[in-house]
Amino acid sequence: MTIGAYRFDWTVISRNFPIILQGLSLTLKIAGSVLVLTTIVGLIVCFGRMSKNRIVYGVATGYVEAIRNTPLLVQLFLIYYGLPQWGIRLSGFTVSIVVLTLHTGAYTAEIFRAGIESTSMGQIQAGKSLGLKNTQIMQHIVLPQAWIAIIPALTNQFIYTLKDTPLLAFIGVKEMMYIFYDIQTNTWQVFEVYLTAGGIYLLFSLLIGFGARRLESHHLKKFKKKT
Numbered sequence: 001m002t003i004g005a006y007r008f009d010w011t012v013i014s015r016n017f018p019i020i021l022q023g024l025s026l027t028l029k030i031a032g033s034v035l036v037l038t039t040i041v042g043l044i045v046c047f048g049r050m051s052k053n054r055i056v057y058g059v060a061t062g063y064v065e066a067i068r069n070t071p072l073l074v075q076l077f078l079i080y081y082g083l084p085q086w087g088i089r090l091s092g093f094t095v096s097i098v099v100l101t102l103h104t105g106a107y108t109a110e111i112f113r114a115g116i117e118s119t120s121m122g123q124i125q126a127g128k129s130l131g132l133k134n135t136q137i138m139q140h141i142v143l144p145q146a147w148i149a150i151i152p153a154l155t156n157q158f159i160y161t162l163k164d165t166p167l168l169a170f171i172g173v174k175e176m177m178y179i180f181y182d183i184q185t186n187t188w189q190v191f192e193v194y195l196t197a198g199g200i201y202l203l204f205s206l207l208i209g210f211g212a213r214r215l216e217s218h219h220l221k222k223f224k225k226k227t
Contacts, residue, residue: 012189013196016179023179024200030096030175031162037101038161042108049113060109067106073167075099080171092173096165104161111157115150148216155212159205176200 013020048060067075080095090098166177177197184193 008192009187009189010192012183012187012192016183019179020176020183020196023174023176026093026174027162027165027176028204030093030100030168030173031165033097034100034104034161035158037097038104038108041101041105042112045105045109046112046116049109050116064106064109067103068110072099072103072164073170075103076167076171092168092171095171096168096173096175100161100164100168103164104157107157107160108154111150111153112146114153115146115148118146118149151212151216155209158212159208162204162208163201 045060045063048056049064051057051060076095076099079090079099080092083090165175168175169178169181172178180193180197184190187193
């Protein structure tokens, strides 16, 4: 198909499909690892931000503010190119996991904190009046309600993380966007390459959103049964 002076050649995708699949596999491996790790980091930092200990609160808050107010690309360069100056050399894959986890963890912590703090104090006080311990109040009163607010925001953050992975190409990680760029520079088939890349990101973002909506619906039904 030809539009104007541009001739579309979609065979460029089929010819390079095996290497595209390798890039996609690495992208999903990184994104999946980060999503698990960032949930753990987010919860730890969240409780640090809610701590009454000034030192713990200060460290957690400093981390969140530093990460959220600096670009991800700067953080990648700082770790990937900076640490070797101190004799610490990490692979691009390891740096990708570490930096994306720390970056996304700061946002995830605030999502968790906002969800937990959305529970009314009246319900918490009612739990205390019934003799429930703080852990029981968190488990049976706060978290079941907090998840309703957390899941949609957490889903958006996970999708943002997936869409941040193309930045890893700047440190030589051969994830999907690195592969697509390499194909484009060798073939000059710009539209075929980047429309396909955009379609793949769109597909996986929609799948994450669909899964999250199912999880949210299941949790909501479960919560209504308990109440």
